[in-house]
Amino acid sequence: MAQAVAHLDNGASQERNPQMMFWGLRLSVIIYLSVMILMPILVISVQGLRDGWDIFWVSISRPVAWNAIWLSVWTAGIMAIINIVMGTTTAYVLVRYRFWGKGILNSLIDLPFAIPTLVTGVMLTLLYGPQTPLGSFLDDELGIKVIYSQTGIILALLFLGYPFVIRSVQPVMAKLDIAQQEASHTLGASQFTTFRRVILPALLPAMITGGLLSFARALGEFGSIVIISGNIPMRTQTAAVYVYAQVEGDKMASASGVSLVILSIALFTTLGVNFWYKRNRRVNRERT
Amino acid sequence: MKERNLSFGGILLLAIVLIYAGVLLLAPVLALVSNTFQNGFEPFWNAITDGEALGTLWLSIRLAVLASTFNAILGVMVAWVLVRHTFWGKGFLNALVDLPLVISPVIVGYVMIVLFGRLGWLKDFPIKLAFSWEGMLVLTVFVSLPFVIREIQPVLSGMGKEQEEAAFTLGATPWGTFWRVVFPAIRHALTYGIVLTLARSLGEFGAVAVIGGGTQGSTESATIYIYRSLNDRNYAGAYSMALLLGIISVVILIIMNNLRIHKRGG
Numbered sequence: 001m002a003q004a005v006a007h008l009d010n011g012a013s014q015e016r017n018p019q020m021m022f023w024g025l026r027l028s029v030i031i032y033l034s035v036m037i038l039m040p041i042l043v044i045s046v047q048g049l050r051d052g053w054d055i056f057w058v059s060i061s062r063p064v065a066w067n068a069i070w071l072s073v074w075t076a077g078i079m080a081i082i083n084i085v086m087g088t089t090t091a092y093v094l095v096r097y098r099f100w101g102k103g104i105l106n107s108l109i110d111l112p113f114a115i116p117t118l119v120t121g122v123m124l125t126l127l128y129g130p131q132t133p134l135g136s137f138l139d140d141e142l143g144i145k146v147i148y149s150q151t152g153i154i155l156a157l158l159f160l161g162y163p164f165v166i167r168s169v170q171p172v173m174a175k176l177d178i179a180q181q182e183a184s185h186t187l188g189a190s191q192f193t194t195f196r197r198v199i200l201p202a203l204l205p206a207m208i209t210g211g212l213l214s215f216a217r218a219l220g221e222f223g224s225i226v227i228i229s230g231n232i233p234m235r236t237q238t239a240a241v242y243v244y245a246q247v248e249g250d251k252m253a254s255a256s257g258v259s260l261v262i263l264s265i266a267l268f269t270t271l272g273v274n275f276w277y278k279r280n281r282r283v284n285r286e287r288t
Numbered sequence: 289m290k291e292r293n294l295s296f297g298g299i300l301l302l303a304i305v306l307i308y309a310g311v312l313l314l315a316p317v318l319a320l321v322s323n324t325f326q327n328g329f330e331p332f333w334n335a336i337t338d339g340e341a342l343g344t345l346w347l348s349i350r351l352a353v354l355a356s357t358f359n360a361i362l363g364v365m366v367a368w369v370l371v372r373h374t375f376w377g378k379g380f381l382n383a384l385v386d387l388p389l390v391i392s393p394v395i396v397g398y399v400m401i402v403l404f405g406r407l408g409w410l411k412d413f414p415i416k417l418a419f420s421w422e423g424m425l426v427l428t429v430f431v432s433l434p435f436v437i438r439e440i441q442p443v444l445s446g447m448g449k450e451q452e453e454a455a456f457t458l459g460a461t462p463w464g465t466f467w468r469v470v471f472p473a474i475r476h477a478l479t480y481g482i483v484l485t486l487a488r489s490l491g492e493f494g495a496v497a498v499i500g501g502g503t504q505g506s507t508e509s510a511t512i513y514i515y516r517s518l519n520d521r522n523y524a525g526a527y528s529m530a531l532l533l534g535i536i537s538v539v540i541l542i543i544m545n546n547l548r549i550h551k552r553g554g
Contacts (some may be wrong), residue, residue, distance in 0.1 A: 116491025220392020
């Protein structure tokens with residue numbers, strides 16, 4: 001009590017105008033986020049477009065540049081689709097069933113968040129490389145080349161993107177209404193119909209959100225791909241690796257167009273998802 | 289959704305998931321471990337205690353610790369302002385926070401060169417940011433910026449502002465209010481965020497490779513060392529450092545798991 005009173009006296013005697021401090025804090029935060037995040041985006045936009053649309057167009061329509069952009073987009077797209085299916089299945093198993101080793105599986109899923117992507121590239125090369133038993137088996141018997149090929153890029157992206165859909169779907173799934181499912185069951189629906197008509201619609205927003213985020217994240221991936229893909233221009237050189245090669249070769253101008261395209265796709269995907277997800281949640285809340 | 293014992297269909301799904309996760313996540317880890325130790329423990333030990341390797345690891349650790357400290361302090365400020373204040377454009381700022389996760393690290397590295405490089409827009413900037421460890425630090429802060437903020441935000445908005453206001457009305461200073469009211473509440477979330485930040489910073493490669501230029505002995509981080517060793521066919525060095533970083537991430541993963549249990553507990 002005495003302490004509290006002392007505190008009070010102390011406070012009263014001091015200048016106690018928090019308003020100034022709050023304004024200062026707010027201003028620092030706005031400046032910090034603008035400098036750190038908004039500025040890079042502006043710099044890329046200006047750098048990419050400062051010589052006009054024609055030059056921008058020429059720089060991205062060079063076959064090497066265009067192929068790099070397209071390769072990044074389609075490999076990330078395929079990864080996102082596989083990831084949505086496998087991620088949702090994994091989340092379902094983790095939420096629905098009791099089994100031994102569930103805790104281990106659940107924490108293993110975060111591994112891609114923790115492990116450096118460069119190390120991922122090294123690990124995949126050691127597993128599927130041409131000199132390894134598995135790599136030579138796949139190549140000789142099945143004709144599948146993983147390292148230095150587009151398959152390898154998709155594999156690296158799958159590793160990277162695995163947690164995204166799971167971590168997005170898991171909490172939604174855990175809260176799913178049991179009553180609805182049981183009603184559907186009681187009314188004679190099969191397990192599959194229940195899944196398709198009751199569970200799936202409720203999960204779809206979370207699945208798409210996770211999938212698109214993994215897509216946006218994968219578009220710019222560099223560390224694992226630079227090791228596994230072998231950087232063959234026109235075949236396995238993705239956009240991020242292309243930008244790296246241009247900067248290393250001191251050809252700064254030709255990096256700007258590709259950077260702008262990849263950055264724009266990633267930004268629109270992320271901001272779009274953000275906006276859409278919020279609206280979706282609001283609509284759902286209003287409905288109930 | 290209710291937890292159930294395994295049915296027949298459940299066993300089938302579980303098998304699919306286990307095979308997928310095993311092939312995708314576990315098999316590569318085993319490949320790295322077995323390759324690093326194929327000639328016993330000694331080559332691994334020699335490779336990671338090599339002076340050059342230790343130097344690069346030390347740089348990575350220094351960058352990660354500094355970036356985490358910075359992001360912890362700024363992250364608390366940002367989260368607090370984004371939760372407690374209302375102002376025009378807040379939603380937009382809030383959306384910006386996620387972007388470092390999806391902007392390619394190579395592209396941000398490129399931005400730094402455009403700004404601070406030899407022919408850069410700000411080439412007369414007083415601090416040398418291109419091809420220096422200071423530049424690597426700025427980019428490490430950038431790539432790991434969202435984690436602390438995103439961990440703290442829900443806790444702050446969950447606790448409401450009543451307690452802070454009460455402490456304040458009773459005469460506590462803003463600083464006192466922070467340490468006695470806000471900090472104890474966000475402690476676990478903050479630690480979790482810092483651990484994520486550390487993991488992300490230690491593993492950064494693309495951004496720091498572009499801005500640092502990977503000059504041996506000064507701007508070569510552990511990940512850049514792995515990349516150079518692979519190109520120089522120093523496989524023992526590359527695999528050993530990769531394994532060491534991998535082990536650190538597994539330790540981080542275990543810490544994360546324990547913290548998550550704490551966080552849920554309150």
